[in-house]
Amino acid sequence: MKIVIENVIKKFIDAKKNEVTALNDINFSINEEEFVVLVGPSGCGKSTLLNIVGGLLSPTSGDVYFDGIEQDPTLGIVFQENALFPWRTVFQNVVYGLEERGASKKEQKEIGNHYLDMVGLADFRDAYPKQLSGGMKQRAGIARALAVEPDLLLMDEPFSALDAQTRTLMQEELLTIWNRTRLSTLYVTHNIQEAVYLADRVIVLSRHPGQIKQIIHIDLPKTKRNSEEHIQQFNRYSEEIWELIRHDAQKALKE
Known part of the structure; x- marks a missing residue:
């Protein structure tokens, strides 16, 4: 499977x-099991591009498609704000997507507990979001995104508020x-060191209109890169x- x-191109009508x-003439692909990071100055359209890939926005022109998958793709999304439902427990938040898909209670329990254990929140399954630290809330958000077992995981600056x-x-x-x-x-x-720490490839965007300046392959082991x-x-x-x-960042700062 490959996401193409x-x-x-994405155009908006501003307040005037x-x-x-x-975004202008964006072309790249995400290979199976590949971690791709978008980085660039403020106003370059990173989040807009992620939302287009996630189907939350439509491009003005161009296409996003999944090559090698017949059914509709499943997406998991983690935003900067954790967006947990405050009236639901951690477990209930994690299995929300499974509920919406009509999964059985048994399946919800098995999958929910599996991913809570994976993110280290098994002991907090019955807690409410207000009882969690910022990092724990984001872990719960990641578990919720993983629980639907997505074909593509989308993450929009998930750690920037920490x-x-x-x-x-x-x-x-x-x-x-x-x-x-x-x-x-x-x-x-926005964080360059974070991009290098996580990515298989880093896609560098220019500021408006956002265009691909360069795609950099990070030829380092996946772990202990900053050792x-x-x-x-x-x-x-x-x-x-x-x-x-x-240069673009300096321009953005002046504006």
Whole structure:
């Protein structure tokens, strides 16, 4: 299975009734079991592109399709805000998608408990979101996305609201989960080091209109990339991406 993004253009009408091109001629694919990260300055259309791939927005022109899959694809989405239902327990949040698909109570219990255990929340299955820390809420959101066993996992800056230490821990946990599930993943971040830490490929977008500046293959082991053994190469990738983004980021800051 491969997800193909082909000639995608997205235009909006702004508050002054002017047509604005948010994305222009976007072409790339996500291979099976590949972790692809979108990175770029503010206003480059990263989240817009993720929403198009997820079917939450329609492109003005171009196509997004799943090659090698006959049925409608199943998507799991994790947003920056965890979007948990406050009136449902952690377990009830995790199995929500299964409920909507008509899964049996037995199936909900088995799958829900499996993914709660995977994200380390088995002891909090009966807690409510207000009783969880920020990192725990995001883990619950990840478990909910995984529970539907998606063909593609979409993640829109899921750790950006967390403090630095929790964010680092969550990145490590996400890689552990990914190594167990091997899900095709499209991930959006502003953080260059996070992109290099997680990605098989980093797609660097320019600011508006968002276009692909470069696609960088991260030729490092999937784990312990920032260890002493690999830190020089890790830093070189980070610097390469920063040089691609720097000029656009400076412009965005002035605006």
